[in-house]
Amino acid sequence: MNRDIHIPQSEIDAALYTCEQIRKSFTGERFCFVESYGCQMNDHDAERLTGMLAMMGYTLTDDKSKADFIIFNTCAVREHAEKRVMGNLGALKKLKDEKPELKIGVCGCMMQQKEVSDRVYKRFPFVDMVFGTNELHLFPQMFEKILCGERVKQVRDIAGEIPEGLPAVRKIPFSTNVIVMYGCNNFCTYCIVPYVRGRERAREPQDILRECRELAQAGYREITLIGQNVNSYRADDGSDFSDILAMVNDIDGLERIRFMTSHPKDLSDRLIDAMANLDKVCNHIHLPVQSGSNRILSLMNRKYTREHYLELVHKLRDKVPGVEITTDIIVGFPTETEEDFRDTVSLVEEVGYAAAYTFMYSRRPGTKAAVMDGQVSEDEKKRRLHELNDVCARLLREQNKKYIGTVGEVLTEGVDERQTVMAYGKLPGFKMVYFEGDHELIGQKVKVKIKDAQNNSLIGERIE
């Protein structure tokens, strides 16, 4: 893993100082609208943008028409997300015409691709600022410029730096994500992430621990440790990811630890043992398989076989009681035949996932797979996706029934008032449970007995 390079403290201090200066420069209330697409990494970047905006005196709103500043934090993983951003940006023109003092920004993975940010900057002249994934800490200075009427575009090559010490406004007050590593070295042939997020950089164990301790002290009960591939985490002092789990497990006040994403090629016995032995680490693992065909896995550059993956699943089931496994699957990768697809379906049936996030292969310019022969037609991709989703839904229904009659602990996440008022939250193993309860339970652990199973969730009753 690359050596960890911190952004100099002086640059972070400059960012925080600029936030203060901006706050002092105006009176009255100001609102910002922050929309983030894609993965948890992006969500967390959005939380830090919101953190800096809060320091500047901006309040979050979910009403675009009320906002003084609108920013889209974009995702480049699939074309669909890109199209949505373009559509949403186009729709802002009317707002800007009505309210010329409105400021608009676009950032994130899609903008890190220079030809895309150039295009956006040209095509949407009402957009005030465009920046990539590498400029988060420069946001206040750029923002200061746009407040003075300048237009700003800044997309630097990925320098592989780590920003420590930026504030964050976290969405949920008891459960949150903590980054353990940035970037990815794997170059799966379909994936844009290594190009827009750069090489793997591990945060220092003491930085991760400090952040987790502060969150626990602030009342957070659940922490998800995130990175593109947490299993390959290696700090300069030699600590691996199981060491990090063990250290976080010792923090008083925390009750649950989750982590994602795990690459099957790097899932070690040590990590499986850590899951089995550490009481706060949840019995859930997100282990993207992508395909059940060895030929396709090899073309994807995934560096494991179907057999190795299934062996890991068996090991996990043997060692970690009640473990739930979730996954990502791509259908219609270039040259995927009906037979390859059947291998994916049979693997899904063999594993019995608690959730499978399924995607049609999306061609990403600049990746190896984008120029492979044998691209699969959209119609065929759709057909395979529908069939796979049907299989996953059937398996899930069968699997959920097995929970009926069992007792488990739910960390209450919220209350759904659409039909009857029901509180909801997850069991340690990821399953969502609905039960009678109100807002007072949010953030608390509740013991429930499962009475019924639905397609995507369970119904329980409290048995305190």
Ligand code: 5AD
């Ligand atoms: N097309 C479709 N799905 C993709 N993913 C990543 N790149 C692509 C692509 N080009 C999926 C993978 C990954 C998840 C985050 O997104 O399944 O695990």
Ligand code: SF4
């Ligand atoms: Fe993309 Fe593969 Fe890295 Fe995941 S492991 S971010 S799929 S290149």
